[in-house]
Amino acid sequence: MQAPSYILQIWDRFSAFSMETLTKAWCFERCAEPESRQRSEPGGTHA
Numbered sequence: 001m002q003a004p005s006y007i008l009q010i011w012d013r014f015s016a017f018s019m020e021t022l023t024k025a026w027c028f029e030r031c032a033e034p035e036s037r038q039r040s041e042p043g044g045t046h047a
Helices: 005-012 019-030
Strands: none
Touching: none
């Protein structure tokens, strides 16, 4: 299966970014709740 050239052109724009970076950026914009624990939650960091 081969992606059309217009999709490959868009995909190539992100070649310099690691997938982890793109995933974090996407989740930051889309995820409803943060992944890390809040200070008030059990096991959270108390600084």
